[in-house]
Amino acid sequence: MNSIEWNRQALILLDQTKLPVSEEYIHCTDWRQVAEAIKMLRVRGAPAIGVAAGYALVLAAREAAAQGDRDEQFTTFFEFANTLKATRPTAINLAWAVERVCALVRTSVTIDGHDDQTVSLADCIDRIEEEAIAINKEDLALNSAMAKAGAGIFEGRRGLRILTHCNAGALATAGIGTALGVVRELHANGQLSMVYADETRPLLQGARLTTFELHQDGIPVTLLTDNMAAYAMQQGLIDAVIVGADRITTEGDVANKIGTYGVAVLAKAHGIPFYVAAPYSTFDFTLASGKDIPIEIRDSREVTHFQGCQTAPDGVPVLNPAFDVTPHEYVSAIITEAGVLYPDYTKSIARLHKEVQER
Numbered sequence: 376m377n378s379i380e381w382n383r384q385a386l387i388l389l390d391q392t393k394l395p396v397s398e399e400y401i402h403c404t405d406w407r408q409v410a411e412a413i414k415m416l417r418v419r420g421a422p423a424i425g426v427a428a429g430y431a432l433v434l435a436a437r438e439a440a441a442q443g444d445r446d447e448q449f450t451t452f453f454e455f456a457n458t459l460k461a462t463r464p465t466a467i468n469l470a471w472a473v474e475r476v477c478a479l480v481r482t483s484v485t486i487d488g489h490d491d492q493t494v495s496l497a498d499c500i501d502r503i504e505e506e507a508i509a510i511n512k513e514d515l516a517l518n519s520a521m522a523k524a525g526a527g528i529f530e531g532r533r534g535l536r537i538l539t540h541c542n543a544g545a546l547a548t549a550g551i552g553t554a555l556g557v558v559r560e561l562h563a564n565g566q567l568s569m570v571y572a573d574e575t576r577p578l579l580q581g582a583r584l585t586t587f588e589l590h591q592d593g594i595p596v597t598l599l600t601d602n603m604a605a606y607a608m609q610q611g612l613i614d615a616v617i618v619g620a621d622r623i624t625t626e627g628d629v630a631n632k633i634g635t636y637g638v639a640v641l642a643k644a645h646g647i648p649f650y651v652a653a654p655y656s657t658f659d660f661t662l663a664s665g666k667d668i669p670i671e672i673r674d675s676r677e678v679t680h681f682q683g684c685q686t687a688p689d690g691v692p693v694l695n696p697a698f699d700v701t702p703h704e705y706v707s708a709i710i711t712e713a714g715v716l717y718p719d720y721t722k723s724i725a726r727l728h729k730e731v732q733e734r
């Protein structure tokens with residue numbers, strides 16, 4: 376079974392906080408359960424939380440349509456949508472999916488620029504569900520397109536050793552993954568020798584999730600702690616870095632899991648190319664500079680404790696940003712479902728935007 380599945384009554388999520396020790400599924404019949412699952416990283420990875428949010432809005436619409444008058448129902452629905460959107464502020468795919476569904480609802484009740492009173496929220500539910508399914512299916516398809524585009528960078532090369540950070544794989548998307556989608560394609564082509572997976576402190580998405588899914592698929596993977604990446608590069612063990620992204624600005628600055636920026640700086644210092652794989656839905660066309668990306672700050676307990684075990688003294692102040700921003704100067708290329716973007720990113724990203732808008 377997939378890590379995200381919709382059976383029309385419930386959203387079934389693989390609880391990623393339990394991996395790799397146990398495979399447990401949560402049946403969400405209330406959008407609040409999905410919001411909690413997103414907040415607690417039971418479902419995580421920017422594209423995956425966008426897909427989950429789409430289905431959560433079906434549950435939210437069903438609930439809102441069952442109470443109050445027509446206006447109250449729409450108000451309640453949009454309030455639910457806003458609450459959902461706020462659960463994780465950095466991953467723009469979440470806001471993108473929520474906005475996409477809300478825009479559809481607004482369009483459905485608008486006629487000649489006016490509110491069409493004959494359309495109720497209940498009338499919109501099927502359309503919301505179709506949109507959620509479309510977001511899911513699109514993500515599945517674009518992962519494969521991105522994998523092929525990314526593998527194209529390495530044409531004619533074999534024995535590749537790729538370092539990745541966090542988990543940008545099947546668990547983080549509805550398909551084969553973004554960064555790990557490219558890795559899977561390289562493996563299928565016989566071009567991959569080894570994936571080096573950063574452990575990814577503090578929540579160990581690399582150790583728990585990346586090694587888990589690659590291991591399951593028989594793809595060679597070696598785990599290293601974050602502070603070993605410099606050593607691995609210095610030893611000549613890494614040919615390229617490929618990571619995912621949570622938000623990319625129009626100048627090509629990239630927000631991704633905390634620690635990514637450090638890896639990018641190391642890669643540049645060692646002359647190793649640093650690639651980012653992300654779909655169109657990860658671009659924020661309203662922001663130019665990465666300095667304006669909101670960074671999610673998470674509970675200090677994630678740093679002072681691990682799986683219930685205390686690892687720091689009581690009361691010690693903690694800094695726990697969940698993401699950092701890699702400035703575009705460190706990014707060798709951005710792999711998308713529509714092809715590979717190279718610097719000057721202001722130009723190549725604008726071209727991508729125009730192409731998608733004109734489709």
Ligand SMILES: CSC[C@@H](O)[C@@H](O)C(=O)COP(=O)(O)O
Pocket residue numbers: 416419420421422466540541542543544547548552553554580618619620621631632633697
């Ligand atoms: C295809 S997933 C891309 C990113 O979302 C991923 O690299 C990442 O940073 C995930 O962070 P997480 O906090 O686990 O949701």
